[in-house]
Amino acid sequence: MTQTSKKSTVDGITVLKIGGSAVTDKNATAGLAKEDEMRRIFKEIASFSGPLVIVHGAGSYGHTHAKEYGLDKGFHKEGFLITHDSVRLLNEMIVKGLRNENIPAVPLQPLAFSVCEDGRIKSMFVDQIALMLDHGLVPVLHGDVCMDTVRGSCILSGDQSLPYVAAALSAKRVGLGSAADGVLDSDGKVISTITPKTFDSVKKHIGGSAGTDVTGGMLGKVSEILELAEKTGIESCIFNANTPGNVADYLNGKTIGTRISRD
Numbered sequence: 001m002t003q004t005s006k007k008s009t010v011d012g013i014t015v016l017k018i019g020g021s022a023v024t025d026k027n028a029t030a031g032l033a034k035e036d037e038m039r040r041i042f043k044e045i046a047s048f049s050g051p052l053v054i055v056h057g058a059g060s061y062g063h064t065h066a067k068e069y070g071l072d073k074g075f076h077k078e079g080f081l082i083t084h085d086s087v088r089l090l091n092e093m094i095v096k097g098l099r100n101e102n103i104p105a106v107p108l109q110p111l112a113f114s115v116c117e118d119g120r121i122k123s124m125f126v127d128q129i130a131l132m133l134d135h136g137l138v139p140v141l142h143g144d145v146c147m148d149t150v151r152g153s154c155i156l157s158g159d160q161s162l163p164y165v166a167a168a169l170s171a172k173r174v175g176l177g178s179a180a181d182g183v184l185d186s187d188g189k190v191i192s193t194i195t196p197k198t199f200d201s202v203k204k205h206i207g208g209s210a211g212t213d214v215t216g217g218m219l220g221k222v223s224e225i226l227e228l229a230e231k232t233g234i235e236s237c238i239f240n241a242n243t244p245g246n247v248a249d250y251l252n253g254k255t256i257g258t259r260i261s262r263d
């Protein structure tokens with residue numbers, strides 16, 4: 001993957017994923033927002049004043065259409081347009097909700113500044129994100145469809161763009177708020193830490209999403225951020241964004257849920 005070289009002049013950047021499971025009903029057959037959860041999460045985000053990039057998942061606004069049109073396998077003109085329009089709608093709702101809390105959120109569609117190769121990011125322009133942070137803005141990216149040099153188009157999960165952006169900006173902290181208390185073992189207990197050394201032994205407990213999903217659910221998420229930890233040393237936490245207080249606690253410095261680290 002090719003990364004542009006522009007770095008923000010701001011230190012201590014946090015990158016937060018708001019999982020589609022946390023803010024939408026992933027069992028719905030079309031886009032359905034959990035509006036109360038959204039509002040509460042946005043209020044918690046407003047308690048944080050540091051430099052922040054938000055990436056949100058697609059939830060039922062993206063995965064339902066992507067599955068219907070087989071977009072995880074390749075290009076389908078109508079499906080591509082319907083899916084992009086739907087995730088943009090969710091992005092608009094989220095940006096509007098954040099602005100209501102006086103967060104200077106800026107909508108950014110990854111489709112407009114990324115190209116993939118066989119499902120993986122080949123290039124993503126991030127200089128504008130760095131400059132936005134320098135000016136106190138909060139960029140809000142999302143899971144999207146993306147043009148792909150091999151497949152025509154592919155699904156670009158927030159779980160892939162989040163570590164890409166975190167690495168490109170040398171982020172300090174990376175948090176992924178979803179609908180589970182962390183990565184759970186077969187007894188339903190939170191696994192406190194996952195490292196490249198322990199991954200093989202815990203992998204058997206980790207599966208896809210309980211709802212409609214084309215990007216690998218929890219296993220896809222852990223694989224992406226484990227690679228981030230291995231390559232850059234940047235740690236992540238996977239925690240439950242539906243537990244009141246967790247998003248604010250994470251943003252303000254606490255380690256919660258499952259920590260994914262190099263060692």
Ligand SMILES: Nc1ncnc2c1ncn2[C@@H]1O[C@H](COP(=O)(O)OP(=O)(O)OP(=O)(O)O)[C@@H](O)[C@H]1O
Nearest residue numbers: 019020021057059178180184206207209210217218
């Ligand atoms: N071992 C596990 N621990 C926790 N959750 C797991 C595990 N195995 C599978 N899951 C499922 O993975 C889901 C989280 O993955 P999912 O992709 O839905 O998250 P998300 O990031 O919130 O959604 P989106 O991709 O729409 O942004 C959990 O809600 C749960 O259903």
Ligand SMILES: C=C(C)CCOP(=O)(O)O
Nearest residue numbers: 057058062143157158215
């Ligand atoms: C389904 C689409 C269009 C994007 C998926 O993004 P994610 O919800 O972050 O995995």
